[in-house]
Amino acid sequence: MCLFYFDLKFFLEMIALTVVLNTLLILADKPICRLQGKPDFAQFSKDGDIIIGGIFSFHDSVVGVKQTFTSLPEPLKCKSLNFREFQLAQTMIFAIEEINNDTEILPGISLGYTIYDDCSSVMLAIRTAMALANGQEETVYTNKSCTKPSAVAIIGHSGSSLSIGSATAIRAFNIPLVSYFATCACLSNRREFPTFFRTIPSDYYQSRALAQLVKHFGWTWIGTIRSDNDYGNNGMATFLQEVQKEGICVEYTEAIYRNYPRERILKIVDLIKMSSSRVIVAFTTSIDLQYLVKELLLQNVTGLQWIGSEGWIANKNIITAETYSVLGGAIGFAIRNALIPGLQEHLLRVKPSSATEHTVVNEFWENIFGCTMATQESTSNSDMCTGTENLMKVNNVYTDMSELRIPNNVYKAVYAVAYALHNIYLSEDNLLDKLNINSQQVNSFALYNMKRVNFTTRNGENVYFDDQGDSAARYELINWRLNAKQMAHFITVGLYDASLPEGKQFLMNNFSIVWARGQKQVPRSVCSESCYPGTRKAVQKGKPICCFDCISCGDGEISNISDSTVCIKCFPEYKSNEQKDKCILKEMEFLSLFEIMGILLIIFSFFGACLTMTIAVIFFWHRDTPIVKANNSELSFLLLFSLTLCFTCSLTFIGQPSDWSCILRHVAFGITFVLCISCVLGKTIVVLMAFRATLPGSNVMKWFGPKQQRLCVSALTFIQVLICSLWLFLSPPFPVKNMEFYKDKIILECNLGSVTAFSAVLGYIGLLSVICFLLAFLARKLPDNFNEAKFITFSMLIFCAVWITFIPAYISSPGKYTVAVEIFAILASGYGLLFCIFAPKMYVIIFRPQQNTKKHLMGKLPSKSA
Structure with a gap:
């Protein structure tokens, strides 16, 4: 099967080769170069030594013709004459005539021109470009090569799509194509368009300038409209990339074109009406935009801020009294304006x-x-x-000399070609004399020299091309407004120069911009209002990043800039202020000496200590009385001393904690209270032993005399000292900053170090208290006049009740109240011991001295006889 396929292929190739050879033999004596089809006639032409081609869109559209495919199609007909394009063609003619009259450029060589109309059609643009490359004469050549004259360069087109078609078609001929209005960035690709040059900046720079303009005025929520052609699609694509980098969101992006059905335009109008963005960036041609503006005008869609590309923003065809109601206040970038001396006179001479x-x-x-x-x-x-009508009386786009932005580009394009040819003329071998002046070799040399053109025009503008065939990117920022006669016009309010350093490319003049509806203030166009410091942005689900909610920062978090996306946590020692925009130092909480609660506790502490010392003085003064002696005066004085220490040790809990205060408060508390309870326990044992000693044959007191009492108190206290010493050695208390209990406060407190050691200290105190309570409870029924056991019982009952309730209160109390509860427990238990044990004795000593007798205490006299 494969063998049959190769044999058939070889057979067909041989037949085709035979047909070609026979055809060449038949046509050996006939012309080789013959024009196929009907010729295209130029709109303007003039002979010269060197021909420069021109292609302009004299008409805006082509009349639709239905093809029958039974005969050769008729030449296409165009409609809607464009006065501006006619002006541009005349500018090219003017520039060529000016060069011919200049003896410094191409002396002795005349320039001619051939200018075609592409009717804004890509198909006609390609056809006219091929016509300029090949020639259009019906001359039949009999030699074996086609050496017909062709254009050495082409000036055109008015659109990017037209230029792309022509540049692709004539690429193989090495004919430079110099555009005056094709701005698509895609044309800077030298691999695809090696012969393309332009005197207008690339849309790459314009798109970046528009993005910077939108960012400059703070618009983050915009809509975009583009022409559905290479100019609009490529320019808008670059613009969208740039605004995305700047964090600007696009609500919608729509395409328009002059040939779109009205229903499609109406859908775009409805979208604009329903949108929330107030700024529209239109990267369109003036013709395409006119169709959209017409529908917007019919539906009275006004008040929007329009941002325009150079394709329409400086076009006087679109700025009318009617369109101003829609586009009034528009701003945008246009190529720089210029003056061309002598052009007006040339335009008025047209007949x-x-x-x-x-x-x-x-x-x-x-x-x-x-x-x-x-x-x-x-x-x-x-x-x-x-034919004698006077153009001087005409006032339209053609005769208007105030806006020569595009004509100036045509003027520069013609001079660029002329200077490229002049460089060939100035070469060492004078190639223009040796070569056929219109041969394709001249095209190649012209293309080579176009890349090196660098000259200054008569109005002082420097013209050159970079490696991509682009000219310098300089724009004017213009603003649509009404003049004193209420006529719509535009003025320059700023400049953009891409050759300047970053950050200095965009310059604003001192002119105030008039915005949409004649407002003086910059309009706002945001999806969501800015989030103030103290809040963060939270993107709304399913919407762009520019649509967000402002959420207040949490406690301990701040945001100190507008539109922050995150809240910053404050350092642990700091908290956020009420506005959540600053971190401020947290309030340090501890039981201070200068607050009411601290002062009250100090007063009660001093009062308890003073009262105890007063009782000790009274006891010392009456130390020889029976009531003092009968109650073991040595243990009483030691108990009063320990109670004094208990009252004063509470002072160590007041004030800012430090290393020494934390150690002192807990150790002093543990030792003094054990000393106190040991004394009470000793007194209780003495009472029991004294009762037993009154029994016949009992000698128990010799086992619990003063020495044994002192030894018992010392031994019991030493055990607590030992526990505290181990506590300090292993893990002593230390000051800490508690930042967990409160979010807005720092509690300065003492960390216990070893919870086990602290529990041992409290447990030992509790054990002694329980033992003392039980012994006192057993001795409660001894004779009243002798027995103080019931008072010890009451004191131990109060003591135990205070410390049992202390534990839950201590755990649940926050901050400084924890310390206050601890001090209160110390004072309450101290006052309980003081009053329960010594108050009855003080009452007898001070108010009932007659009862302070041995007989009364021994119970030999009735108590009521006293």
């Missing part, structure tokens, strides 16, 4: 031609003056053009 039945000049004349040129078919003399 209709009678040599041909109908030329573009005649059509121009008919449209300007509303008359009809004389033809063979015309028989009526009404509204006939005389």
Whole structure:
């Protein structure tokens, strides 16, 4: 099967080769180069030593023709004459004539031109470009090579899509194509378009400038409209990339085109009406935008802020009293304006031609003056053009000399070609003399020298091309407004120069911008209002990042800038202020000497200590009385001393904790209270032993005399001292900053170090208290006049009750109240011991001295006899 396939392929190739050889033999004596199809006639032409081609969009569209495919198609017809394009073509003619009259550029060599109309059609643009490359004469050449004259360079086009088509078609001919209005960044690709140059900046720079403009005025929520062609699609793609880098969100992006059905335009109008963005960036041509503005005007959609590209922002065809109601206050970038001396006089010298039945000049004349040129078919003399009408009385785009932005680009393009040819003329071998002056070799040399063109125009503008064939990117920022006569116009309010360093490329003049609806303040266009310091942005689900909610920072968090995406945590020692925009130092909480609660506790502490010392003084003064002696005066004085220490040790709990205060407060508390309870326990044992000693044959007191009492108190206290020493040695208390209990406060407190040691200290105190309570409870029924056991019982009951309730209160109390509870427990238990044990004795000593007798204490006298 494969063998059969290769044999058949070889057989067909041999047949095709035979046909070609026979055809060449038959045509050996016939012309090789013959024009195929009908020729395209130029709109303007002039002979010269060197021909420069031109392609302009004299008409805005092509009349639709239905093809039958049974005959050769008729030439396409165009409609809607464009006065601005006619002005641009005349500018090219003016520049060529000016160069021919200049003896310094190409002396002795005349420039001619051939100018075609592409009718804003890509198909016609390619066809006219090929016509300029090949020639259009019906001349038949009999030599074996085609050496017909062709254009050495082409000036055109008005659009990017048109330029892409032509540049692709003539790439193989090495003919430079110099555009004056094609701005698509894609044309900077030298691999695809090696022969393309332009005197207008690339849209890459314009798109970046528009993005910087949007950012400059703080707009983060915008809509975009683009022309559905290479100019709009590529320019908008670059713009969207740039605004995305700047954090700007696009609510919608829509495409328009002049040939779109009205229903599609109406859908875009409805979208604009329903949108919340107040700024629209329009990267369109003026013709495409006019269709959209027309529908917006019919539906009275006004008040939006329009940002325009150079494709329409400086076009006077679109700025009218009607469109101003929609586009009023628009701003955008336009190429720099210029003056071209002598151009106005040249434009006013244009006259209709009678040599041909109908030329573009005649059509121009008919449209300007509303008359009809004389033809063979015309028989009526009404509204006939005389050809003597005066253009000086005409005021339209063609005669307007105030805006020569695009004409200046055409002017520079012609001079760039002329200087490239002049460089060939100045070469060492004078190639223009040796080469056929219109040969393709000249095209190659012209292309080579175009890359090295660098000259200054008569108005002082420097012209050169970079490695991509682009010219310097300089724009004017213009603003649409009304003049004193309430006529719509635009003025320059800023500049953009891409050659300047970053951050200095965009310059604003001192002119105040008039915004949409004549406002003086910059309009706002945001999806969500800015989040103030103290809040953070939370993106709304399913929406762009520019749509967000402002959420207040939590406690201990701040944001000190607007539109912050996160809240910053404060350091542990700091808290957030009420506005949540600053971290402030947290309040340090501890039981201070200068607050009311601290002062009250100090007063009670001093009062308890003073009262105890007063009782000790009274006891010392009455030390020889029976009531003092009968109650073991040595243990009483030691108990009063320990109670004094208990009252004063509470002072160590007041004030800012330090290393020494934390150690002292807990150790002093543990030792003094054990000393106190040991004394009470000793007194209780003495009472029991004294009762037993009164029994016949009992000698128990010799086992618990003063020495044994002192030894018992010392031994019991030493055990607590030993526990505290181990506590300090292993893990002593230390001051800490408690930041967990409160979020806005720092509690300065003492960490216990070893909880086990602290529990041992409290447990030992509790054990002694329980033992003392039980012994006192057993001795409660001894004779009243002798027994103080019931008072010890009451004191131990109060003591135990205080410390049992202390534990839950201590655990649940926050901050400084924990210390206050501890001090209160110390004072309450101290006062309980003091009053329960010594108050009855003080009452007898001070108020009932007659009862302070041995007989009364021994119970030999009735108590009521006293």
